[in-house]
Amino acid sequence: MSSFIFPKFLEVIGINKQKKDEAIVNEAIRAKEMLVITDTGEKLGVISRAKALNEAYDRGMDLVLVSPDANPPVAKMMDYSRFRFEQQKKLKEMKKNQKVTVVQEIQLSPTIEKHDFETKANKAKTILAKGNKVKITLRFYGRMIVHQELGKEVIDRFIESLQEVANIEAQPKMDGRIMFAVVAPKSEKDKEKEKKNIQ
Known part of the structure; x- marks a missing residue:
């Protein structure tokens, strides 16, 4: 079973309803072309949105827009669910280790x-x-x-x-x-x- 997030599932979990602090993922990406980087760091060059999504889905990955304001925008392939889990885990650890001085x-x-x-x-x-x-x-x-x-x-x-x-x-x-x-x-x-x- 592929690990990428299906477009319909994106709508269900609310990722397509873009918030300021959320990443732009898969079908939510609106750029016509973008510089695509694989999960291993390989640059695929500037390709169309459709081709970028197909490349990501073929690899069982999500396509995440990491630099939307760049020219061209930069997107990276990754397992976004896992990425978010790891980020939340790190955030919890940081809060746990944060010392409150009284x-x-x-x-x-x-x-x-x-x-x-x-x-x-x-x-x-x-x-x-x-x-x-x-x-x-x-x-x-x-x-x-x-x-x-x-x-x-x-x-x-x-x-x-x-x-x-x-x-x-x-x-x-x-x-x-x-x-x-x-x-x-x-x-x-x-x-x-x-x-x-x-x-």
Whole structure:
């Protein structure tokens, strides 16, 4: 049984009803002539639409218009069903491997106690180990706003406690009554580079 897609079947699955992101396949091709390339990469030259379709069907292939705007248009023979399956498979893999970076917040205070500081530093390390970023925030209440240097000192110390596992992505800065900074996990490349520098 031939593997090419029959014209009637094209209508059933909606390929003839051309969408912007779909390929132009077989009977949906309207160009009178085109440069045809076989599935093995051999160029058959510029031939008529009818001859191109016959050549493809004789080989059990579909004819896919790969460069409709070229002069002449370029068509390639392929098993289009398999091609689409492989493309969808690759797309799924890409989405699966695509890492979604989450930014989690750690709140500090200008008068934070040592134990609380260490607990929050450990929590930040856990977040970073999962590949997520940490937004360090410190709110100034009441008259503490006039002592921003104290808050800056706390944030700097907090960032320093994470220096083995994090890089600074956004330096400490003010936003209203809140001072914040952002750190991101170090890449394996960064860690290897640091090891070499130590050696």
